[in-house]
Amino acid sequence: MPANRFNGFTDYGVGIGLRIPHYDHILTKKPTVDWFEVISENYLVDGGRPLAVLDKILEQYRVVQHGVSLYFGSPGKPDRSQLRRLKNLVKRTNTPWLSDHLCWGSVDGSYSHDLLPMPYTFAAAKHTADKIKYVRDFLEIPLCVENVSSYTAYHVSEMSEWEFLSEVVERADCGILLDVNNIYVSSKNHSFNPYDYLNQIPHQRVAQMHIAGHTKFEKYLLDTHDHAPIDPVWKMYAHATKLCGVTATLLEWDDKIPSFDEVHDEALKSKQYIAEARAAQVTEGRARPLGAPRV
Amino acid sequence: MKQRTKKRPAKRFAPKQVNSARALAELQRAMWTLISRPLTAANRMPRRWKDGRPTAELAAQIAKPNDRLTSFERLEIYSRMYWFRVLDSLYEDCPGLRAVLGQPRFMKLIEAYLVKYPSRSFTLRNLPSRLARFIREEPSWTQPYTALCYDLACFEWARIEVFDSAALPVFTLNDLLAADPAKLKLNLQPYLQLLQLDYPVDEFILAVKQRDELSRSDSSNTALTKTARKPISRKVARPNPEPTHVAVHRMDSTIYFKRLDPAAHRILRAIQRGKTLAQALAAGLSGTKKSGEDLAGKIQDWFRTWMELGWFCQR
Numbered sequence: 001m002p003a004n005r006f007n008g009f010t011d012y013g014v015g016i017g018l019r020i021p022h023y024d025h026i027l028t029k030k031p032t033v034d035w036f037e038v039i040s041e042n043y044l045v046d047g048g049r050p051l052a053v054l055d056k057i058l059e060q061y062r063v064v065q066h067g068v069s070l071y072f073g074s075p076g077k078p079d080r081s082q083l084r085r086l087k088n089l090v091k092r093t094n095t096p097w098l099s100d101h102l103c104w105g106s107v108d109g110s111y112s113h114d115l116l117p118m119p120y121t122f123a124a125a126k127h128t129a130d131k132i133k134y135v136r137d138f139l140e141i142p143l144c145v146e147n148v149s150s151y152t153a154y155h156v157s158e159m160s161e162w163e164f165l166s167e168v169v170e171r172a173d174c175g176i177l178l179d180v181n182n183i184y185v186s187s188k189n190h191s192f193n194p195y196d197y198l199n200q201i202p203h204q205r206v207a208q209m210h211i212a213g214h215t216k217f218e219k220y221l222l223d224t225h226d227h228a229p230i231d232p233v234w235k236m237y238a239h240a241t242k243l244c245g246v247t248a249t250l251l252e253w254d255d256k257i258p259s260f261d262e263v264h265d266e267a268l269k270s271k272q273y274i275a276e277a278r279a280a281q282v283t284e285g286r287a288r289p290l291g292a293p294r295v
Numbered sequence: 296m297k298q299r300t301k302k303r304p305a306k307r308f309a310p311k312q313v314n315s316a317r318a319l320a321e322l323q324r325a326m327w328t329l330i331s332r333p334l335t336a337a338n339r340m341p342r343r344w345k346d347g348r349p350t351a352e353l354a355a356q357i358a359k360p361n362d363r364l365t366s367f368e369r370l371e372i373y374s375r376m377y378w379f380r381v382l383d384s385l386y387e388d389c390p391g392l393r394a395v396l397g398q399p400r401f402m403k404l405i406e407a408y409l410v411k412y413p414s415r416s417f418t419l420r421n422l423p424s425r426l427a428r429f430i431r432e433e434p435s436w437t438q439p440y441t442a443l444c445y446d447l448a449c450f451e452w453a454r455i456e457v458f459d460s461a462a463l464p465v466f467t468l469n470d471l472l473a474a475d476p477a478k479l480k481l482n483l484q485p486y487l488q489l490l491q492l493d494y495p496v497d498e499f500i501l502a503v504k505q506r507d508e509l510s511r512s513d514s515s516n517t518a519l520t521k522t523a524r525k526p527i528s529r530k531v532a533r534p535n536p537e538p539t540h541v542a543v544h545r546m547d548s549t550i551y552f553k554r555l556d557p558a559a560h561r562i563l564r565a566i567q568r569g570k571t572l573a574q575a576l577a578a579g580l581s582g583t584k585k586s587g588e589d590l591a592g593k594i595q596d597w598f599r600t601w602m603e604l605g606w607f608c609q610r
Contacts, residue, residue: 041418046461047486049548069417075320082417107323111414112331112377113384119322121313152358152369156313156322191361219363220372 006142006175006207008096012062012248016267019253023053025260033264035062037250038093041069044085051092058093064208064248065095066177069111070135072145073104073118073128083138090141097207099144099177102128102165117150120157120164129171136174144175144207149185149214149223161186162197175207178244180237181229181252185214185221198240206244211237211270212252226255228266238273246274309356326357330374331413333406338378340371381409384419388455389426391447391496394503394531395440404436404444420459423452443533446492450500453488453543457550460486466607479572482610488543489555489563495539497552502531544604553604558583558590559597563606 003009013034018026025031036057043050057063067086070078090098103115118124136143147165159167169176178201187194211234213227229237229251241247251267309325310318329350335341344350351367358366385405386393393401405426411433412425427448430437437444462484471479540560542553555563562579570578580590601607 044418045420045459048457048459048462048545050459052548073319075316075323079417104323106417107320107327109415110327110331111417112327113380113414113419114373114377116323116326116373119313119319121319123314123316124319127316127319151372152366153361154313154322154357155359156310189361219368222372 004175004204004207006097006144006205007248008142010096010248011246012064012096014267014270015064015248015250016263017066017250017252017254018057018063019257021257022260022263027053027056029260030060031260031264033061035064035248037064037066040065040067040086040089040098043089043092044082054093063093063095064250065090065093065098066146067098067100068115069105069113070100071105072100072102072131072135073124074106075104075108075127078131078135078138080138083135087139090139095141097142097144097175098139099146099175099208101148102145102168103148115148117148117152117154118164119154120159120161122158122167125164125167125171129168132168132172132174136172142175142207143172144177145169145172146177146179146210147182147186148179149182149189149221151189151220151222153190160192160197161190162200166201169202169205174205176201176205177208177210178206178240178247179210179212180240181210181212181214181233182223184233184236185223188221194236195239198236198243203244206240206247208248208250209237209240209244210250210252211267224255225252227253234269234273237270238276241273241277242280246277249274307356308353322357325353326370326373329353329357329370330377332374333410334374334378338375340367340374378406381414381419381422382406384422385409385426388423389448389451390503390507391451391500392426392444394499394506395443395447395533396437400436404430407433407436420455423448423455427452440533442536443494443496446490446494446496447499449490450492450496450541450543453490454550457486457488457543457545462486462545462605463608463610465605466602466609468602470609477571477573480569481566481572481575481607483563483567484544484606484608486545487563487567487606489560489567490539490541490543491560492539492541493536494534495537496534497539497541497554499531499534501552506531542606544606546604556593556597558593562594562597563601 003011015035015037016033018036018038038054043054045051069082101115102118104118105112105114105116118128132143132145145168147161165176183194183197187197211229212223212225213229215222215224215226249267249270251263251270253263253266257263310321313319313322332341340350342350344353351365354366354370358369360366360369382402382405389401392404396404408426408429412429414422427445430441430445430448434441466481538557540555540557542555542563544551544553558579561582562575565575565578566572576594579594583590
């Protein structure tokens with residue numbers, strides 16, 4: 001949906017991730033960019049260069065916070081001191097929504113600093129949804145969860161990944177940050193049809209999309225974010241846009257980062273698919289507005 | 296008559312079902328125990344578990360195999376990602392320790408450190424926070440350079456703290472006007488780190504940084520000219536012991552080190568501990584043979600510099 005309650009009724013367009021190698025370019029050239037996604041954890045500090053740069057960016061640009069450490073699926077309650085820091089940052093950035101991953105990453109107070117996949121069970125979905133609600137109530141901001149790429153599956157799983165995602169977001173009444181590349185990577189690693197995934201999630205909850213590149217190894221794909229998205233991922237993105245509507249879209253590029261212009265130009269390719277999705281909608285002459293759920 | 300003994304089945308490593316939050320935690324604990332065990336020299340997950348069982352047997356209780364990968368291989372992907380991530384992070388944070396120990400010993404040190412002290416924070420920034428303590432607790436990893444390594448770990452952690460700790464509004468002469476000289480207490484910026492070291496590691500770190508920058512420009516040249524070069528060994532000499540007092544601070548988001556006179560260090564430490572200015576000055580003078588009159592000019596200079604650097608703040 002272009003604007004819904006999960007993204008604060010915004011229509012942000014196409015953004016890119018704010019990354020250190022681009023700081024100087026952005027601050028001196030001030031390029032036109034719809035918005036920047038910032039990794040919250042990089043700014044959960046008390047001062048210094050990270051916050052100085054962020055404040056300069058905020059003078060010129062819209063920013064959305066994306067996190068990597070809330071670990072909604074980890075056991076135990078969230079760390080309240082971390083949440084307090086996060087809430088202060090939310091006030092600073094004025095982010096309309098906040099996202100983190102549908103995963104776990106810590107246990108008994110030890111942190112893996114990784115996005116570990118969930119076992120897809122009803123008990124796990126309930127636990128995860130309860131934690132999402134707790135965090136959302138604390139932060140007082142719309143919250144979206146992102147599907148992760150995965151390399152293993154559990155014996156204990158009782159449903160597919162997209163059923164688990166749907167179960168969690170419905171229980172928590174939260175939004176989805178749909179990472180199209182992650183679906184592609186997982187579909188190859190677990191041998192499922194990625195279009196089944198795209199077709200069966202609650203489209204009206206999609207508040208943002210991610211696109212990225214990955215790396216192909218002999219026996220599996222790894223989500224590396226070190227080059228441009230491949231064509232099949234763009235095709236999936238086009239399909240997702242038809243299903244969900246034109247949605248705030250972000251290109252992730254986190255390793256072997258090229259020039260700012262190269263990253264931005266790649267992100268702007270999504271506009272072509274957005275236009276195609278709009279044209280297809282007009283040609284089909286549907287009364288249904290873009291992004292409205294199929295009934 | 297033979298007594299029949301019933302063999303008790305071995306306790307499962309991971310639960311068979313996840314139908315409660317408790318079972319979910321058990322599964323996650325099992326997976327974390329498995330993937331956080333150090334890799335072999337070939338960067339593989341160890342084939343045998345601590346009790347002699349094949350690790351594959353335990354992995355099979357957690358992960359489903361597929362047509363390309365066994366359960367063991369699927370979990371090994373996560374194990375490798377975990378270790379590469381945390382080791383990379385410490386590798387970047389500790390160039391001085393790396394230079395002293397050499398890469399193989401450094402990697403062994405930080406692996407042992409992470410086994411004893413896995414990350415307890417949501418951010419990788421805090422990963423080296425207990426490294427100095429570990430070096431002191433387990434000197435075998437750093438001998439015969441343990442004292443030097445301890446100083447380096449303290450210094451490298453101080454740099455991280457200085458980089459992104461808070462800066463409060465600077466204390467000005469106007470703030471001094473209303474103060475009672477007898478009770479005056481000054482406050483130091485939260486980012487300021489005062490270190491008392493046995494080795495001049497500040498100079499050593501600068502030399503390491505300089506060497507690394509030179510190496511980088513060498514590799515750029517290599518790439519441009521496409522000529523094969525022999526790796527140039529530029530070892531930075533390990534420093535000799537020398538009592539060193541240093542402040543690690545920042546200006547305009549850049550980190551600086553400033554050597555301090557021992558008396559200046561004592562004054563600043565006393566201020567940091569909340570002593571009045573009069574008490575801090577007394578502490579500064581306590582360890583010196585020079586009279587207050589001899590030091591008066593120096594102390595004035597120190598305070599002028601510290602004010603200019605913005606080290607005093609309002610609270």
